[in-house]
Amino acid sequence: MSVTSEPRAQEGGSAPRHRSTTRSLLRLWPYVRPVRARLFTAAGVAVVASCLGLVIPLVLKWMVDGPITDRDPGGVWLGGALLLALGTAEAGLFGLRRWLVGRPLASVEAAMRADLYRHLQRLPVSFHDRWASGQLLSRATTDLMLLRMFLAFPLTFLVVNGVTVLAGFAILLSQEWTLGLVLVVPAVPLVILCSFFETRYAAVARTAQDQTGDLTTVVEEGVLGVRIVKGFGRHRSQARAFRALSEQVRSTELHKARLLAALWALIMTLPELAIGAALVLGTVRVADGDLSAGTLVAFLSTALTLRWPVESLGFLLAMSQDAATATDRYFDVMDAVPAAARDRPRTAPPRRRGEDGLRFEGVEFRYPDAPPEEPPVLRGVDLHIRPGETMALVGATGSGKTTLTALVPRLQEVTRGRITLDGRDITALPREELRALVAVAFEEPTLFSATAGENVLMGAPHAGREDLLRALKVAQADFVHALPEGTETEVGEQGLSLSGGQRQRLALARAVVGGPRFLVLDDPLSALDVHTEALVEAALRQVLASTTALVVAHRPSTVLLADRVALLSEGRIAAVGTHQRLLRESAEYRSLMSGQEGEEGERNP
Ligand SMILES: Nc1ncnc2c1ncn2[C@@H]1O[C@H](COP(=O)(O)OP(=O)(O)OP(=O)(O)O)[C@@H](O)[C@H]1O
Ligand SMILES: [Mg+2]
Numbered sequence: 001m002s003v004t005s006e007p008r009a010q011e012g013g014s015a016p017r018h019r020s021t022t023r024s025l026l027r028l029w030p031y032v033r034p035v036r037a038r039l040f041t042a043a044g045v046a047v048v049a050s051c052l053g054l055v056i057p058l059v060l061k062w063m064v065d066g067p068i069t070d071r072d073p074g075g076v077w078l079g080g081a082l083l084l085a086l087g088t089a090e091a092g093l094f095g096l097r098r099w100l101v102g103r104p105l106a107s108v109e110a111a112m113r114a115d116l117y118r119h120l121q122r123l124p125v126s127f128h129d130r131w132a133s134g135q136l137l138s139r140a141t142t143d144l145m146l147l148r149m150f151l152a153f154p155l156t157f158l159v160v161n162g163v164t165v166l167a168g169f170a171i172l173l174s175q176e177w178t179l180g181l182v183l184v185v186p187a188v189p190l191v192i193l194c195s196f197f198e199t200r201y202a203a204v205a206r207t208a209q210d211q212t213g214d215l216t217t218v219v220e221e222g223v224l225g226v227r228i229v230k231g232f233g234r235h236r237s238q239a240r241a242f243r244a245l246s247e248q249v250r251s252t253e254l255h256k257a258r259l260l261a262a263l264w265a266l267i268m269t270l271p272e273l274a275i276g277a278a279l280v281l282g283t284v285r286v287a288d289g290d291l292s293a294g295t296l297v298a299f300l301s302t303a304l305t306l307r308w309p310v311e312s313l314g315f316l317l318a319m320s321q322d323a324a325t326a327t328d329r330y331f332d333v334m335d336a337v338p339a340a341a342r343d344r345p346r347t348a349p350p351r352r353r354g355e356d357g358l359r360f361e362g363v364e365f366r367y368p369d370a371p372p373e374e375p376p377v378l379r380g381v382d383l384h385i386r387p388g389e390t391m392a393l394v395g396a397t398g399s400g401k402t403t404l405t406a407l408v409p410r411l412q413e414v415t416r417g418r419i420t421l422d423g424r425d426i427t428a429l430p431r432e433e434l435r436a437l438v439a440v441a442f443e444e445p446t447l448f449s450a451t452a453g454e455n456v457l458m459g460a461p462h463a464g465r466e467d468l469l470r471a472l473k474v475a476q477a478d479f480v481h482a483l484p485e486g487t488e489t490e491v492g493e494q495g496l497s498l499s500g501g502q503r504q505r506l507a508l509a510r511a512v513v514g515g516p517r518f519l520v521l522d523d524p525l526s527a528l529d530v531h532t533e534a535l536v537e538a539a540l541r542q543v544l545a546s547t548t549a550l551v552v553a554h555r556p557s558t559v560l561l562a563d564r565v566a567l568l569s570e571g572r573i574a575a576v577g578t579h580q581r582l583l584r585e586s587a588e589y590r591s592l593m594s595g596q597e598g599e600e601g602e603r604n605p
Contacts, residue, residue, distance in 0.1 A: 021198070021202065021320060021321060021324040024324040024325075024327045024328050024331075025150075025320065025323060025324050025327055027327055027331055028147065028151070028327055031108050031111055031112050032108060032151065034104075034107075034108075034111075035104035035105070035107065035108060038100050038101065038104045039100075039101060039104065039105075039151070039155075039156075041100055042096075042097045042100040042101045042156060043097075043156045043159050043160065045093050045096050045097045045100065046093070046094065046097045046156055046157070046159075046160040047159070047160050047163050047164070048093060049089070049090045049093035049094050049097070050090075050160050050161070050163070050164040050309070051163070051164060051167055052086055052089055052090045052093070053086075053090055053164075053305050054164065054167055054168055054171060054302060054305060055086055056083060056086055056087070056301065056305070057171075057297070057298040057299075057301035057302040057305065058171075058298055059079055059082050059083055059086070060079075060083075060294070060297050060298055060301055061294040061295060061297060061298030062079065062294070063075070063076065063079040063294075064292075064293055064294035064297050064298075065292050065293070065294030065295075066294075067079060069293075069294075097156070101151075101152050101156070102152075105148050105151050105152050106148070108147075108148065108151060109144050109145070109147065109148040112144055112147065112330065113140055113144050115334070116139065116140050116144075116330065116333060116334065117140070119333065119334055119336075119338065120136060120333070122338035123333075123336055123338055124338070124411075124412070124413070125406070125411040125412060126367070126368045126369070126412060127336055129367075129369070130369060131333075132213070132214070132217040133217060133220055134213050134214060134215070134216030134217025134218065134219070134220050134221075135210075135213035135214070135216070135217065136333065137213075137216050137217075137220065138209070138212050138213040138216045139213070139326075139329050139330055139332075139333055142209070142212060142326075143209065143325075143326035143329050143330055144326070144330070146319075146322050146323055146326040147323055147326050147327065147330070149319070149323075150319055150320060150322070150323030150326075153319070154316045154319040154320050154323070155320070157312060157316055158313075158316050158317075158320065160309075161308075161309035161310075161312055161313065161316070162309075164306070164309045165306060165309050165310060168302055168303075168305065168306040168309070169183070169184055169187075169306075171302055172184070172299060172302055172303065172306075175295055175298060175299050175302070176282075176291065176295060176299055178281075179278050179281060179282055179299055182274055182277050182278045182281060183271075183274045183275070183278055183303055185274075186270045186271065186273070186274045187310075189270070190266065190267065190270055190310075193263070193266055194263065194267075194313065194314070194317060197259060197262070197263045197314075197317075198317055198321060200259055201256065201259050201260070201317075201318060201321050202321050202324070202325065204252060204255050204256050204259065205256065205318075205321050205322050205325045206325045206328070206329075207252050208249065208252040208253055208256060209322075209325055209326065209329060210329075211245070211248050211249045211252055212249060213329075214245060215242075215245050215246060215249055218241060218242050218245055219242070222238055222242065224494070256318075260314065260315065260318055263314045263318075264311075264314050264315075267310065267311050267313065267314045268311060271303075271306075271307055271310055271311070274303075275300070275303050275304070275307075278299070278300070278303060279300060282296045282299060282300070283296070355387040355422050356387065356420065356421075356422045356423040357384065357385045357386045357387040357388075357389065357422065357548045358384075358385040358408070358419070358420075358421055358518055358548050358550060359383070359384050359385070359419065359420045359423075360381045360382060360383040360384075360404075360417070360419055360573075361382060361417050361418050361419070361420070362380050362381075362382060362416065362417035362418075363378055363380070363381040363382075363404075363407065363414050363416070363417040363418070363419060364376050364378055364379055364380055364381075364414065364415050364416035364417055364571075365377055365378040365400075365403060365404075365407060365412065365414050365415050366415050367403075367412075375571065376415065376571060377400040377403050377571060378400050378403060378404060378407075378571050378572075379570070379571030379572055380417070380571070380572055381404065381417070381568070381571070381572060381573055382572075382573060383566055383573050383576065385548055385549075385550055386548070387422075387548055388545065388546065388547070388548060389548060389549075389563045389564065390544045390548075390549040390551060390561060390562045390563050391549065391550050391551070391562055391563070391564055391565070391566055392551050392552075392553045392558065392559045392561065392562035392564070392565045392566070392579075393405075393550055393551065393552045393553065393565075393566050393568060394552075394553055394554075394559060394565055394566070394567050394568065394589065394592055394593075395567060395568030395569060395592075396569070396592065399568045399569060399570075399571075400568060400571060401522070401523075401552045401568055402442070402443060402522050402552070404568065405440065405442075405520045405521075405522045405550065405552060407419060408426070408438055408440075408518070408520050408550070409434065409435055409438045409440050409520065410426060410427075410431065410434060413427075421434070421437055421438070421517075421518060422517075436514070436516075437516060437517050437518055438516060438517075438518040438519075438520060439459055439510075439511040439512065439514060439516035439518070439519050439520070440511060440519075440520045440521070440522070441504075441507045441508050441510065441511035441520075441521045441522065441524045442507070442522045443522045443523050443526070443552075445495070445500075445503040445504045445506065445507030445508075446494070446495075446507070447491050447494055447495025447498070447503055447506060447507070448494075448495075449490065449491070449492060449493045449494070450490070450491070451485075451487060451488050451489060451490055451491065452480045452483065452486075452487050452488075452489050452491050452506060453468055453480075453486075453487030453488060455491060455495070455506055455510060456468055456471055456472065456477075456487075456506060456509045456510045456513055457510075457513060458510055459471075459509075459510035459511055459512070459513040459514050460513045460514025460515075463513050463514055467513050467514070467515070468487065468509075468513060470513075471509040471510070471512050471513035472487075472509050473539060474508075474509065474512050474536075474539040474540060474542070474543050475505045475506070475508040475509035475512065475536060475539070476505055476532055476535045476536045476539060477502070477505040477506055477508070477509045479502055479505075480506070491506075500527040501527040501528045501529070501532065503527075504524065504525070504526070504527045504528065505528070505532075505536070507524070508521070508524050508525075508536070511524070512540075512543050515543075515546075515547075516547060517547060517548065518547065518548050518549070518550075519543075519544070519547045519548070519549040519550070519551075520549070520550050520551075521549065521550070521551045521552065522552045523552045523553065523554055523558070524551070525537070525555075525557075525558055526554065526555075530557070533555075533557055533558070534557070537557070537558070537560075537561050540561060541561065544561065549562075553565075556579070556593050559579050559593070560579065562579075563578075564576060564577060564578055565577065565578065565579050565582055565589075567582060567586060567588065567589050567592075569588055574586070574588065575589065
């Protein structure tokens with residue numbers, strides 16, 4: 001039952017692999033374990049219920065051959081009552097099964113989803129760079145729902161129907177083995193065809209689920225990027241792209257349906273033919289007198305009872321296949337190694353005592369998915385930012401400034417060399433400690449759908465109201481107080497209800513709220529007008545006096561915040577010095593800063 005799953009488009013391009021449905025599904029065991037008692041009880045109850053159904057034909061046989069032939073009304077009533085009781089018990093037991101599995105399975109789904117979410121938070125940034133968010137979204141929703149449905153229904157019924165079919169065939173053969181064989185023999189080609197079908201179906205199921213993920217991505221981007229879509233009048237082409245993808249999903253689903261239909265046709269027709277043949281054969285033998293009418297009735301009603309268990313096998317297998325695919329997709333993500341497990345072996349860190357500031361030593365970095373022939377983005381960065389010093393980082397666009405800042409909080413791992421904070425290698429620091437030491441604000445200020453205050457306080461879980469107000473002041477984000485509910489105002493998804501500059505100032509407040517020892521700011525003031533920028537700078541100066549900071553800067557006005565400036569060029573630090581010195585000594589620096597010389601003369605302290 002092994003298939004090779006199709007290579008997938010967007011999410012990391014993992015190579016085709018060999019897999020088995022059963023092995024995939026077995027990986028669910030750790031999640032199912034806590035509810036195994038209920039699940040097994042439920043399966044047991046269902047088996048009993050289903051086998052009760054098989055007793056009914058035997059009662060019929062007794063009625064036909066006994067009370068009916070003897071014209072005994074008391075016996076007929078007794079038989080009728082017995083049948084009613086059996087039917088009621090069967091229905092009651094199936095109801096009990098449903099009740100038994102409902103709640104525990106919802107909790108299995110919740111547990112798996114919680115694990116997935118936790119895992120996603122721990123995966124390195126490079127993982128998220130590679131994976132489309134829609135793929136992750138569809139795994140957390142559609143795939144997990146498929147799994148819950150699988151555990152609730154097909155899993156139990158594969159067992160129940162399997163047992164019922166075996167028990168039924170045993171009854172059939174024991175009643176009248178020649179007629180029994182007529183029914184059993186067609187089962188052989190059926191099994192073979194089923195497994196053939198499964199192989200084909202598995203591949204299509206995987207494609208369908210992956211395409212659903214891609215579709216989710218398109219929807220998500222369309223919604224988040226609705227301003228761009230509208231602004232550029234791209235709604236038509238966006239709709240076209242969506243239609244093309246959904247057309248793909250549709251045709252894959254149709255392919256699935258066609259496979260399923262073919263299987264169903266087989267599964268429905270073969271037993272029907274077999275029953276027909278048995279009916280003719282049986283009637284002839286009753287007429288000849290070598291079979292009792294009761295036996296034939298019992299035989300045929302057993303065969304009819306078995307029709308559903310046999311027919312259901314097709315879609316139960318299909319659902320199991322979907323579930324196996326969903327399991328694979330779930331574990332594709334869960335198997336990705338979280339950042340913590342990737343710590344590089346440390347070379348003994350020569351400890352400098354006390355404060356040493358932030359040091360980059362021979363730092364080389366290449367993006368994991370960059371083509372091998374391309375030189376690394378950073379090729380040996382050496383830089384020392386002294387304790388309490390503010391260093392501005394300047395460089396042409398695309399020179400790797402953002403990349404360099406992402407290395408300090410270990411959003412990306414250096415490929416060679418090392419970074420130390422007060423003499424301690426950042427790879428030797430526990431992640432929590434590292435992230436408490438270092439605060440960051442990025443070019444793109446990211447806010448969450450929460451209140452303005454909550455967004456800022458994310459920067460320091462233990463900070464109080466006073467810290468919040470101080471941080472807002474430093475970042476010149478006092479506009480918050482003018483919002484309808486002050487710091488309690490919801491800022492909407494991604495903070496889109498705020499202006500770009502307002503968002504940037506909130507992100508800056510978040511970076512400074514915890515009073516971090518090390519501050520890494522990626523061009524934090526780019527969206528502010530000159531006046532506001534000057535105010536932020538004045539306030540930042542007080543904060544920067546007590547922290548060691550690396551500030552990416554494009555404008556001379558931001559550079560002037562810094563004690564020294566480092567020029568990043570061709571993957572290395574080309575020059576370090578005061579703004580004035582670099583202006584004098586570096587032609588590249590001069591050209592980067594040119595056009596705004598007039599301003600810096602007045603501001604330089
Ligand atoms: N996630 C990524 N995967 C692969 N390459 C990347 C990734 N992010 C950035 N790069 C590449 O790394 C190089 C440096 O990018 P980076 O964002 O660090 O530049 P920057 O100096 O911050 O530029 P800017 O001034 O425009 O913000 C660029 O050539 C970019 O194409
Ligand atoms: Mg940048």
